[in-house]
Amino acid sequence: MNKTIETINNHRSIRQYTKQDVDEEQLTAILEAARSMPTSIHGQQLSIIVVKDSKRKQKISELAGNQVWVAQAPVFLVFVMDMNKTAKAGEITGLKQVLHESAEGVLVSSFDAGLAMGAAIIAAESLDLGIVPIGGIRRNPQEMIDLLELPEKTFPVAGLVVGHPADLSARKPRMSEKGFIHTETYDDGAVKDAVREFDETMAEYYRNRGDKESNWSSQVSGLYQSVYYPKVYPVLKSQNFLLDK
């Protein structure tokens, strides 16, 4: 195995940070890694907002459901689906952009933002920094949009806390290969087995941490029985991601 793969396989989310700043050089390297990722059609339909201002981080922490690590760490990166950028191409050529109104537009811009975040995570962890992704920024998306002054045809899809870890949490188990990797065609039976096995693994993980009795199925099904961030759909539409094509 090489160092890059070791870094990736050693990932864990960090929710306790020291006060130490992230060097400008380190931050630049993380952002360069994010910017170097491939994007669909070379459309580069994502942007990253770098937030360091403590008042703004505090506000984001509250909007995300009082996630204190957002305010505690020195840097918060917001990964934005950005089809405002691609619409500028149409302003130059006179061709009106329609893609942002489609499911395809939402998929490609959120996928590109996710790829960029993946690279930022690996880069940060390779520098011995800690990270935790924050989907909680979609809890109150309109307030996030106002706070970051995001234009139409953009949407803050996820954030990334970056800082120096104050504690190294244990690596969280993953479902076995059966639940992830298929050969040639999808094997639904293997997935069913993998889920049952993983419930045992997670039950033991929670027991060892002294948490209350739980497992993966009860956690995920409990959350997925409703849309936990119901404001996403109306705000996506008001940002002109109409999702009607």
Ligand SMILES: Cc1cc2nc3c(=O)[nH]c(=O)nc-3n(C[C@H](O)[C@H](O)[C@H](O)COP(=O)(O)O)c2cc1C
């Ligand atoms: C897109 C995305 C959004 C997430 N949102 C949050 C969040 O809002 N708050 C949080 O504490 N963790 C969040 N996480 C972290 C996950 O809970 C974490 O990755 C998962 O439990 C696995 O743990 P690990 O990262 O330590 O391996 C998010 C992860 C991803 C990929």
